[in-house]
Amino acid sequence: xQPVLDYLKQNQARFLAEFCDYLxxxxxxxxPQHKEDVAACANWLVAHCRQIGLEAKLCETAGHPIVVAKxxxxxxxxRGEPASxxxxxxxxxxxxxxxxxxxxxxxxxxxxxxxxxxxxxxPLELWQSPPFEPRITGRTLYARGSTDNKGxxxxxxxxxxxxxxxxxxxxxxLTFVIEGEEEVGSQSLGDFLKQNRRELQCEAVVISDTGxxxxxxxxxxxxxxxxxxxxxxxxxxxxxxxxxxxxxxVENPAMALARLLAGVRNEKGxxxxxxxxxxxxxxxxxxxxxxxRYPLSDAQLxxxxxxxxxxxxxxxxxxxxxxxxxxxxxxxxxxGYQGEGSKTIVPAWARAKVTCRLVPNQDxxxxxxxxxxxxxxxxxxxxxxxxxxxxxxEAYHVSxxxxxxxxxxRALKQAFGAxxxxxxxxxxxxxxxxxxxxxxxxxxxxxxxxxxxxAHSPNEKFHxxxxxxxxxxxxxxxxxxxx
Numbered sequence: 001x002q003p004v005l006d007y008l009k010q011n012q013a014r015f016l017a018e019f020c021d022y023l024x025x026x027x028x029x030x031x032p033q034h035k036e037d038v039a040a041c042a043n044w045l046v047a048h049c050r051q052i053g054l055e056a057k058l059c060e061t062a063g064h065p066i067v068v069a070k071x072x073x074x075x076x077x078x079r080g081e082p083a084s085x086x087x088x089x090x091x092x093x094x095x096x097x098x099x100x101x102x103x104x105x106x107x108x109x110x111x112x113x114x115x116x117x118x119x120x121x122x123p124l125e126l127w128q129s130p131p132f133e134p135r136i137t138g139r140t141l142y143a144r145g146s147t148d149n150k151g152x153x154x155x156x157x158x159x160x161x162x163x164x165x166x167x168x169x170x171x172x173x174l175t176f177v178i179e180g181e182e183e184v185g186s187q188s189l190g191d192f193l194k195q196n197r198r199e200l201q202c203e204a205v206v207i208s209d210t211g212x213x214x215x216x217x218x219x220x221x222x223x224x225x226x227x228x229x230x231x232x233x234x235x236x237x238x239x240x241x242x243x244x245x246x247x248x249x250v251e252n253p254a255m256a257l258a259r260l261l262a263g264v265r266n267e268k269g270x271x272x273x274x275x276x277x278x279x280x281x282x283x284x285x286x287x288x289x290x291x292x293r294y295p296l297s298d299a300q301l302x303x304x305x306x307x308x309x310x311x312x313x314x315x316x317x318x319x320x321x322x323x324x325x326x327x328x329x330x331x332x333x334x335x336g337y338q339g340e341g342s343k344t345i346v347p348a349w350a351r352a353k354v355t356c357r358l359v360p361n362q363d364x365x366x367x368x369x370x371x372x373x374x375x376x377x378x379x380x381x382x383x384x385x386x387x388x389x390x391x392x393x394e395a396y397h398v399s400x401x402x403x404x405x406x407x408x409x410r411a412l413k414q415a416f417g418a419x420x421x422x423x424x425x426x427x428x429x430x431x432x433x434x435x436x437x438x439x440x441x442x443x444x445x446x447x448x449x450x451x452x453x454x455a456h457s458p459n460e461k462f463h464x465x466x467x468x469x470x471x472x473x474x475x476x477x478x479x480x481x482x483x
Contacts, residue, residue: 001476003162004475005475008159008162011158011162020143022150023143024132025041026144027116027117027145028117028118029064029183030183038064042058042116042180045178046069052160052165053165054070054071054157055069055070056069056070061191061192063184064181066177066188066189067177069157069176070173070174071160071173071175072164107170107482108173109172109175109203110202110204110478111439111441112153112156112176112205113176113207113431114153114156114176115153115181116180117180117181117183118148118149119145121458126459131143131144141463144460146461147453148209151467153176153178155470155473155474158471158474171478171479175202177200185430186430186434203404203441203481204441205439205443205444207429207432207443207444210425210429210445210446210449211425211449211451212466213421215416215463215466219412219421220400221445222399223396223425224395225323225395225425226358227357227358228364228371229389233350233388234257234383235349236252236346236383239348240336240348241345242344246346251383252346253348253349253350253383254347257335257350261354264374268314269314271326273370275366275373276326278370281360287400291423292317298317298318323425326356328356329355333350333353334352364392364393375387395428398442398444402442405422407480407481411473411476411481414476416469448470449466
């Protein structure tokens with residue numbers, strides 16, 4: 001292992017220059033004008049993977065291409081083939097496997113997932129430097145995609161490069177799957193996984209696309225909340241009415257909607273929809289202990305959010321409320337006149353956008369039925385209820401005491417020189433459920449981003465200590481997972 005770690009340390013300047021080259025591609029998947037830029041970034045990534053010694057190919061999809069890169073047959077390294085052979089991007093002729101066939105080395109196989117597409121950079125006027133011209137200030141690199149997700153997946157590539165270039169045998173086979181549509185919903189990836197299920201069978205999927213509380217608190221995220229979205233519209237009179245002439249004789253849809261939504265939660269923050277908590281497992285003593293280790297205090301959270309006072313479901317800490325409990329959230333409300341000045345009307349309709357966050361063991365379809373039944377039951381007959389169902393995804397959970405999680409924690413501790421924490425995150429990454437359903441593989445969420453990295457915002461950044469320690473963590477990880 002020491003040659004690998006030495007290689008990483010000695011090549012940081014070059015790695016940083018290559019990282020900047022990667023960041024200069026405006027690979028914005030959501031904007032059609034950047035389609036060629038997305039393709040150019042994918043081609044650059046394939047060439048770079050081949051340069052460092054991986055077998056890489058570009059896989060076209062109905063949308064943006066997926067990059068697949070594999071470590072060469074591990075038998076070549078175990079027999080002492082020189083690193084120069086591996087670095088040419090293939091295996092010796094005697095061991096080269098047919099395209100599309102999985103390695104048969106007898107070693108465990110892991111997948112590394114990431115994405116090379118990035119969020120739109122707008123609003124551009126809020127950037128302190130051009131979003132696709134990387135700027136380094138001290139130990140911080142500013143650029144769109146730096147933390148989400150180019151820096152995080154590039155750290156894994158550099159770790160594997162260190163193995164291949166030093167001729168150090170990898171204790172496992174690796175396949176990188178780096179897509180170009182994560183920021184628009186990974187529309188092509190599910191079909192790609194099904195079509196390539198045999199080739200991609202693996203023990204687990206390693207994903208660095210989440211975060212850590214601080215450099216002193218490396219973390220593995222073992223649970224993500226799911227989501228269920230819907231849009232609620234109440235229709236009243238056939239048109240906006242003069243509130244002086246007709247007000248008081250007809251139901252105001254905005255008032256009816258406000259009462260209907262207010263009725264889903266009590267004063268203690270508990271959702272009172274029948275069946276809403278079906279399947280929710282109580283937090284174990286171990287999980288509550290881990291949540292208590294999260295370094296952000298309630299006072300710090302209040303200051304960070306700019307809220308007058310924190311509020312959440314009674315009986316749970318703020319960390320537990322925002323990561324481990326289901327929620328019913330109003331995301332948007334609209335009705336009536338919104339322009340300057342007043343307009344005295346009874347509006348014809350009122351609308352709300354709602355999402356529910358789900359925790360493990362909750363079924364999105366069941367929850368949707370419960371919510372719809374509640375709204376229909378309590379909607380007054382003076383308005384007509386219309387509900388548009390949106391997207392949904394199950395929560396994700398991997399045992400925090402399982403052997404692969406424990407192996408990951410050992411690698412984190414060695415790389416960061418600090419005791420790692422186990423944490424839940426309140427957001428959703430629907431693709432991890434696809435990995436589980438299609439490949440039967442759990443995901444190990446080993447994020448490298450910091451809370452203030454401005455992912456999806458202007459002045460996105462990535463701390464170079466996270467980049468460097470992430471490489472070290474990845475190099476150590478394969479040894480620990482293969483034990």
